[in-house]
Amino acid sequence: MMQPGLYQLLFISAALFFIGVYGFFTRRNLITMLMSIELILNSVNLNFIAFNKYLWPDKMDGLFFTLFIIAIAAAEAAVAIAIIINLYRSHNSIDVENAEELKY
Amino acid sequence: MPNAIIIALIPLLPLAGFLLLGLLGKRLPGNSSGVIGTLILLISTGLAIYTAYGYFFDYGKVDGIYQKLIPLQYTWLEFSKGVSIDMGIFLDPISVMMIVVVTFVSLMVHIYSLSYMKGEKRFATYYSFLALFTFSMLGLVLSSNIFQIYIFWEGVGVSSFLLIGFYYDRPSAVAACKKAFIVTRFADLGFLIGILILSFYSGTLDFNTLIATLTSPESNQLKSAAAASFLGVSALTWGVVLVFIGGAGKSAMFPLHIWLPDAMEGPTPVSALIHAATMVVAGVFLVARLFPVFAISAPGALHLVAYVGAISAALAAIIACTQTDIKRVLAYSTMSQIGYMMFALGVSKYGGEGGLGYTASMFHLFTHAMFKALLFLGAGAVIHYVHSNEMKDMGGLRKLLPITHITFLIACLAIAGVPPFAGFFSKEEILLAAYQSNSIIYWIALITSGITAFYMFRLYFSIFWNKEPHPHGETHGEGSWAMMLPLILLAIGAAAVGFIPFGNFVSSDGAALESKFHLNFSITPVALGLIGIFTAMWLYRKQNDRPNKIASSLSGLYKSAYHKFYIDELYLFITKKILFNLIGRPAAWFDKNVVDGLVNFTGNTTQLVAEKIKTVQSGKVQQYAIYFLVGVIGLALLFIYILK
Numbered sequence: 001m002m003q004p005g006l007y008q009l010l011f012i013s014a015a016l017f018f019i020g021v022y023g024f025f026t027r028r029n030l031i032t033m034l035m036s037i038e039l040i041l042n043s044v045n046l047n048f049i050a051f052n053k054y055l056w057p058d059k060m061d062g063l064f065f066t067l068f069i070i071a072i073a074a075a076e077a078a079v080a081i082a083i084i085i086n087l088y089r090s091h092n093s094i095d096v097e098n099a100e101e102l103k104y
Numbered sequence: 105m106p107n108a109i110i111i112a113l114i115p116l117l118p119l120a121g122f123l124l125l126g127l128l129g130k131r132l133p134g135n136s137s138g139v140i141g142t143l144i145l146l147i148s149t150g151l152a153i154y155t156a157y158g159y160f161f162d163y164g165k166v167d168g169i170y171q172k173l174i175p176l177q178y179t180w181l182e183f184s185k186g187v188s189i190d191m192g193i194f195l196d197p198i199s200v201m202m203i204v205v206v207t208f209v210s211l212m213v214h215i216y217s218l219s220y221m222k223g224e225k226r227f228a229t230y231y232s233f234l235a236l237f238t239f240s241m242l243g244l245v246l247s248s249n250i251f252q253i254y255i256f257w258e259g260v261g262v263s264s265f266l267l268i269g270f271y272y273d274r275p276s277a278v279a280a281c282k283k284a285f286i287v288t289r290f291a292d293l294g295f296l297i298g299i300l301i302l303s304f305y306s307g308t309l310d311f312n313t314l315i316a317t318l319t320s321p322e323s324n325q326l327k328s329a330a331a332a333s334f335l336g337v338s339a340l341t342w343g344v345v346l347v348f349i350g351g352a353g354k355s356a357m358f359p360l361h362i363w364l365p366d367a368m369e370g371p372t373p374v375s376a377l378i379h380a381a382t383m384v385v386a387g388v389f390l391v392a393r394l395f396p397v398f399a400i401s402a403p404g405a406l407h408l409v410a411y412v413g414a415i416s417a418a419l420a421a422i423i424a425c426t427q428t429d430i431k432r433v434l435a436y437s438t439m440s441q442i443g444y445m446m447f448a449l450g451v452s453k454y455g456g457e458g459g460l461g462y463t464a465s466m467f468h469l470f471t472h473a474m475f476k477a478l479l480f481l482g483a484g485a486v487i488h489y490v491h492s493n494e495m496k497d498m499g500g501l502r503k504l505l506p507i508t509h510i511t512f513l514i515a516c517l518a519i520a521g522v523p524p525f526a527g528f529f530s531k532e533e534i535l536l537a538a539y540q541s542n543s544i545i546y547w548i549a550l551i552t553s554g555i556t557a558f559y560m561f562r563l564y565f566s567i568f569w570n571k572e573p574h575p576h577g578e579t580h581g582e583g584s585w586a587m588m589l590p591l592i593l594l595a596i597g598a599a600a601v602g603f604i605p606f607g608n609f610v611s612s613d614g615a616a617l618e619s620k621f622h623l624n625f626s627i628t629p630v631a632l633g634l635i636g637i638f639t640a641m642w643l644y645r646k647q648n649d650r651p652n653k654i655a656s657s658l659s660g661l662y663k664s665a666y667h668k669f670y671i672d673e674l675y676l677f678i679t680k681k682i683l684f685n686l687i688g689r690p691a692a693w694f695d696k697n698v699v700d701g702l703v704n705f706t707g708n709t710t711q712l713v714a715e716k717i718k719t720v721q722s723g724k725v726q727q728y729a730i731y732f733l734v735g736v737i738g739l740a741l742l743f744i745y746i747l748k
Contacts, residue, residue, distance in 0.1 A: 103723030
């Protein structure tokens with residue numbers, strides 16, 4: 001099996017990133033938006049891993065960053081879901097279009 | 105040595121009274137606030153007389169010369185080392201004389217007001233204002249430096265303002281108090297600049313040092329002050345002239361006198377205290393206090409003092425002959441008498457025999473305080489009785505108000521200069537001083553003294569003779585003892601104080617000045633005074649049409665004097681037509697259009713921009729995310745391509 005090179009990994013990472021951004025902008029459902037954010041985070045993780053492996057193989061910094069990001073992403077998901085649940089309780093919906101009271 | 109605490113208590117007791125009555129007066133029952141105020145002042149008066157006795161007969165005189173003592177000096181505001189404003193007590197013959205006059209007249213007015221102001225709604229406030237005034241005036245005369253005197257100077261101005269406007273529900277009183285305040289403030293501007301000039305050149309604010317440095321001929325300060333000049337007049341002369349302008353404003357000298365007649369809107373006892381006996385002589389006192397400096401800058405500044413005084417004296421006397429409001433007659437008479445004091449200082453020299461004018465001026469200040477306060481309090485009793493200020497509502501009151509009648513007569517004789525009443529002695533000295541130095545002023549003064557006798561007896565006969573007496577309905581008679589006692593005490597003063605050998609106590613250089621009595625010299629003024637009295641008697645003793653005939657034969661002069669020589673109108677013309685149009689309106693236009701325009705422009709633009717950009721905050725999360733993305737991309741491009 002062919003070992004993927006740096007460029008292949010970066011390509012996948014960029015694709016993941018823009019799929020996430022697209023999903024974040026186009027979806028109205030908050031859960032889906034949250035999932036898009038996870039995609040973006042994971043694309044970043046992939047970047048870290050790839051650079052670590054191919055450019056500084058004798059160091060571990062990229063790995064640590066990735067681990068931290070995974071931990072923080074878990075915490076963030078917990079907070080985000082708590083917000084979404086509260087929003088659902090007050091608005092009976094998790095559509096962002098219905099939650100735009102905070103304006104001028 | 106003098107006891108500093110006792111002297112400090114003289115002004116501080118009225119201050120305590122002011123605070124007490126001002127804060128708690130309304131809670132005190134009935135008349136007790138007045139009684140408390142009077143008792144406090146009684147103590148103050150006692151201490152003042154004790155101090156005066158000690159100064160004049162015990163510790164004041166060293167080697168035949170009265171010393172200038174500073175028993176208390178306290179650094180109040182220190183700006184830097186050596187530059188500070190002090191608070192102190194300055195004892196010299198005139199300040200000691202003044203504390204006696206101020207406390208005594210103030211005490212009389214306090215007692216008198218117990219009855220006169222009875223039932224007034226703001227009775228306690230009235231007494232607290234009186235106490236504030238007394239405190240400021242005592243502080244003024246005891247000031248040890250020129251800045252301290254300025255502070256108290258404004259203090260008396262404020263209390264005068266408050267008391268003139270005491271009946272604040274009368275529009276005329278409100279107008280009068282504003283007028284008094286603005287005119288005297290305007291003059292005080294001159295005073296302040298004068299203070300700055302004098303203290304700049306002498307390098308000190310302290311009276312003793314200031315006078316010493318500016319009068320010793322070899323001092324550098326005097327040389328530089330005399331050398332520096334502006335518009336062809338030396339800085340020293342400018343300094344004293346500006347100080348004199350401040351004094352002229354307070355003392356109602358021509359042409360800054362316009363506030364005094366209007367100030368009669370205040371309660372009558374206040375007029376007696378502030379606008380006759382004490383505050384209005386503050387200007388004379390100020391000139392006397394700085395007299396050595398005035399003398400060194402002679403003849404310029406002193407000539408100004410002399411002529412302004414003489415013109416004021418003559419002008420006011422002529423106006424007084426035509427006024428019909430008895431308090432206004434007295435106001436003009438006050439102005440005229442202060443004019444006498446001023447020009448007496450103006451014709452004086454410093455030290456020795458030449459200092460006669462100085463002594464005479466202070467002597468006249470002293471006697472005038474007695475008889476003018478008496479006249480005002482007497483007029484107050486009359487007004488209290490007939491409820492009117494107008495002469496035509498009076499007449500024939502001599503039987504109805506016997507004590508007022510006798511005391512008023514004594515005061516009139518005193519001011520007319522009839523021997524042996526007090527005014528005779530002081531006026532003779534003034535005339536003698538004028539005679540010895542300046543014949544123009546002597547003649548003005550001589551004629552004015554005749555007119556003085558005339559208008560005072562016009563007043564006297566119009567009030568107490570003229571018509572047949574008719575009782576004014578349900579009268580309350582002459583008033584209680586509280587109104588009679590001050591009249592009697594002041595009448596004794598007006599009759600007797602002339603016999604004090606004043607020159608022994610007060611003179612320009614502190615050494616005793618023997619006042620000589622020249623019988624031949626006195627004949628002319630006394631004869632003129634008697635002519636004035638008899639003319640007034642002929643015209644006003646019985647009701648007749650002679651006064652009207654004379655008035656109509658002198659129509660032009662009479663009319664212009666009746667309208668106070670149109671000086672008020674002139675002021676109104678200058679302020680309303682010229683100053684307002686040339687300065688006020690353009691300034692208002694500039695303010696409204698340019699200054700306000702700028703501010704409004706800023707506000708309007710901000711609002712306009714805000715209206716446009718507020719839609720950015722739409723509440724749509726994804727829109728924010730797009731802004732964010734665009735921002736990040738922009739920054740990325742910036743860092744990649746531009747800020748490499």
